Amino acid sequence: QKEVEQDPGPLSVPEGAIVSLNCTYSNSAFQYFMWYRQYSRKGPELLMYTYSSGNKEDGRFTAQVDKSSKYISLFIRDSQPSDSATYLCAMRASGGYNKLIFGAGTRLAVHP
């Protein structure tokens, strides 16, 4: 079993839709949770960063962490064609050099 599971999609939605992206994990030591966006032929860029459980909102993006269920989500409101990309969840335990573990990524296409 992988430490981090993420449905690869692809996910296709119309412009303006609410998008829900999810990851599950097995390691209860994970404390830091991130979402990265990766455009085709580009490196990942950090979208959201959350410590422990709870919600965090940044513009059209909301990240949720439920540590009791080992489940994290990213919601995108009013999706735009420019949101079309692969979304990677990533997480790590606390402590200085614990490595980041990535999900496989979900490919999202937002069509006009």
Added chain:
Amino acid sequence: EAGVAQSPRYKIIEKRQSVAFWCNPISGHATLYWYQQILGQGPKLLIQFQNNGVVDDSQLPKDRFSAERLKGVDSTLKIQPAKLEDSAVYLCASSRMADTQYFGPGTRLTVL
């Protein structure tokens, strides 16, 4: 602020040949990471440097992969000899310490 620079962007080689990738991190970033991203998968950490010392190389195939970070700035990753399964995007990332990682555009390697 300039981002993480990588070169070359693309490389095609035949199996058993050798190849080297170069990374220049963001100025002042002490920590440098090399990741391997196989098509359809999330990035996997190969090696992590703190200044010019190795913090984690547990997933580096040391029989064929080597990496160095001279003077705690630039880094090179080498594969010798390459195998077909090494075809992937090699991503370099940097961070000030063990916090937010910033990724370069990656080097896409094809091994024929």
